[in-house]
Amino acid sequence: MTMCKAEHDWMLVTVKLAANAELSHAAAKLGVSMENLDPVYGLVTVDIEHHVFACRVDAAALAKALPDQDYSREFKGPFSDSRIDTF
Amino acid sequence: MRRVLIVMENEDALVESASDSASLQVDDETGDIDVEAYGYESTRSIASASKQAAELPANMMIDDTYPAVPIGDGKSDQGFAAVEPSESANFVVRAVVPEEIAMEGYVNGKPVYSDIDIAAFPICPGDPAHGDADDVRTLHNMAAVHARGHRGDRVAVAIMDTGISAAHLTGLGLPNSAVDRSVLWNPIEMIVRQGRAIPAGGHPAGHGTMCAFDALIAAPEARLLDYPIISQMGGAGGSSIMAGALSDALKAYSDLEAFWSVSFGPNRQNYDSLVVNNSWGVYHPDWDFAEGHPGRYIDNPDHPFNQRVASLAARNVDIVFAAGNCGSECPASKCHGVVTHSIRGANAHHDVLTLAGVDVSGGRIGYSSEGPPIPGMGADEKPDLACATHFQGSNVGGFPDSGTSAACPVAAGCVAALRSGMPQNTLASSAMFDALRQTTQEAQAGSDWNPQNGFGIVDMDAAANHLGI
Known part of the structure; x- marks a missing residue:
C-alpha cells in the first residue's frame, strides 16, 4: 500500500467533493486509480465550507486521465509545493 | 549646501578652540557639562578669530559648534606630543559650503574633505546577542x-x-x-x-x-x-x-x-x-x-x-x-x-x-x-x-x-x-x-x-x- 515518493512525481491539486469525502472520491473525480494518489498525504481540507480538498496525484496518470489540465472543472492545479525553511 | 571638513594651519584661534574642548568642566554633583567651556563662547569663535577663516570665500561658513581638532603634521609616525593643541601643525575645522565648492574639491588651493552622515551598523547574522x-x-x-x-x-x-x-x-x-x-x-x-x-x-x-x-x-x-x-x-x-x-x-x-x-x-x-x-x-x-x-x-x-x-x-x-x-x-x-x-x-x-x-x-x-x-x-x-x-x-x-x-x-x-x-x-x-x-x-x-x-x-x-x- 505504501508508496515512496521516488516512484511518483506527485502533483498538488485541489478538488471539490462532497462534505465527507474520502480519497476514493477524489480518485473518481480525477479519473485515476487509487494507486495514483498519495495515500500517505491523503485528503486535506482546504476550504471546509465549500468542500475543497487537496491531494497529491501522480502527474503522468492525471495527464493521461484528464489531458486538458488547464484548470479544468474537475480540479485546480498543479499548485506549487514549494520548499520552506525557518527564518 | 554640503557639510565638509577642511585643514588649517596652526594659529591661536584654533589652539584655543581645541584646548577648550579638551578640558571639559563637569559639575561633580549634577554631571552637567559647562557648555561655556566647550568651544561655544563667541570670543573663541574660529570664524571671527581665525585669519585663515577670514580668507575663505564669503559663502563658506565655518561651523563654530565644532571645536578645531589637532591632527599634528598628518604623518602616521607622529607621537602624542604632535597632537597637543599648542604643538599641532594642522587642525581640522568643520564648515558648510555650496555644492560647487564641495564638487570642485579645493578651496584656496587646499582640499575639501567629505563629512558624510554615518550610522551605527545594524545587527547582522553571526553578531553576539544584545540583551536578554x-x-x-x-x-x-x-x-x-x-x-x-x-x-x-x-x-x-x-x-x-x-x-x-x-x-x-x-x-x-x-x-x-x-x-x-x-x-x-x-x-x-x-x-x-x-x-x-x-x-x-x-x-x-x-x-x-x-x-x-x-x-x-x-x-x-x-x-x-x-x-x-x-x-x-x-x-x-x-x-x-x-x-x-x-x-x-x-x-x-x-x-x-x-x-x-x-x-x-x-x-x-x-x-x-x-x-x-x-x-x-x-x-x-x-x-x-x-x-x-x-x-x-x-x-x-x-x-x-x-x-x-x-x-x-x-x-x-x-x-x-x-x-x-x-x-x-x-x-x-x-x-x-x-x-x-x-x-x-x-x-x-x-x-x-x-x-x-x-x-x-x-x-x-x-x-x-x-x-x-x-x-x-x-x-x-x-x-x-x-x-x-x-x-x-x-x-x-x-x-x-x-x-x-x-x-x-x-x-x-x-x-x-x-x-x-x-x-x-x-x-x-x-x-x-x-x-x-x-x-x-x-x-x-x-x-x-x-x-x-x-x-x-x-x-x-x-x-x-x-x-x-
Whole structure:
C-alpha cells in the first residue's frame, strides 16, 4: 500500500467533493486509480465550507486521465509545493 | 549646501578652540557639562578669530559648534606630543559650503574633505546577542499587563516549526506543563518512514524550541502545541539542516483546525483562544513556480495554503508570521541577494500579522526583511509591526535567539497574553491586530507605516489599555 515518493512525481491539486469525502472520491473525480494518489498525504481540507480538498496525484496518470489540465472543472492545479525553511 | 571638513594651519584661534574642548568642566554633583567651556563662547569663535577663516570665500561658513581638532603634521609616525593643541601643525575645522565648492574639491588651493552622515551598523547574522529576555519584556512594556493578570492563561500557541524540546524548556526553569502533550501531530511521512511518532515536546532542542521559549516571554501561562512541520536533521560539522514542504504546512493547518474545532477548543475545557506562530517562509522566488504560473504560491491568494490561512483567520484564530531574513543591509545567504519584495506568500497575507525584528533597544536589525511585500497578496503594508530579536534567550546551541524567527513568537506571546483578557469569541482577529498597530509608540506619535518596522514596535500595555483590559 505504501508508496515512496521516488516512484511518483506527485502533483498538488485541489478538488471539490462532497462534505465527507474520502480519497476514493477524489480518485473518481480525477479519473485515476487509487494507486495514483498519495495515500500517505491523503485528503486535506482546504476550504471546509465549500468542500475543497487537496491531494497529491501522480502527474503522468492525471495527464493521461484528464489531458486538458488547464484548470479544468474537475480540479485546480498543479499548485506549487514549494520548499520552506525557518527564518 | 554640503557639510565638509577642511585643514588649517596652526594659529591661536584654533589652539584655543581645541584646548577648550579638551578640558571639559563637569559639575561633580549634577554631571552637567559647562557648555561655556566647550568651544561655544563667541570670543573663541574660529570664524571671527581665525585669519585663515577670514580668507575663505564669503559663502563658506565655518561651523563654530565644532571645536578645531589637532591632527599634528598628518604623518602616521607622529607621537602624542604632535597632537597637543599648542604643538599641532594642522587642525581640522568643520564648515558648510555650496555644492560647487564641495564638487570642485579645493578651496584656496587646499582640499575639501567629505563629512558624510554615518550610522551605527545594524545587527547582522553571526553578531553576539544584545540583551536578554528581561530586556525584551521592557522593550514591549509587558510588566503592567502581566500585573493585571494577562499572562496567556487559557490560550494555546501552536508552534509550526521544527518541534519542541520540553526538556530544554524545563531546564530553563519553565514549567513541565508548558507543552500540551495531549495534542500530537507528526508529518505522516515521518511516521511512515520512521515507523513511530515523536511525542509533543519530545524533539531535539533546535529552532522550534527557541520559538517556544520566546512565545512564553510575554505569555508565561500559555500552553504550546507542537507542530513539527519542518524537519531538523544533523548536518556536516554539527550544523543543522532544516527543510520542509508547503504541503506539510497545509496538512498541519488542516489538522490543527480540525482538532481545534472538535476536541480542544474553543470554549472547551482547555482553551478559549488559539495563536499560530510561523517563523518560516520562502527565502527565494526560485523555490516556487515561475512568475505568472497560476499555481504559484508566493504571490497567489488562491494557492491552497493561502486559502487555508484565510479560512483559519476567519475563525478569529490569530496567525503570526515572520517577515523574513532578507533585509537589505545583511541578508541571509539563502536570500541570494534578493532583498526586494522579500516578504512573500502567507507571510504577506492580508489576514496575518507580519513581524520585523529590532534589537532590545529598538534599533534596526540588518537582516530583517523590509516592505513593501510581494504584490498580489492583497496587503501593501508589510511588515505590520516589530518585536525584539537577537537576544540571549533559549540558549539553544549557545546561540542568540535570532532572526525574524525570534521576533515572531515574541509577538505571538504578546497576542496570547492579550487574548487571556480578550478571548477570540469576543474580538475578531483583525481587531486584535489593529489594536496592536494603533498603539505602538510610533503610531501614537503620528508616524505612518515604514518599510523597516511597519507601524512600529509592539507596546503591550498600550494595546491592553486600548482594548480595555
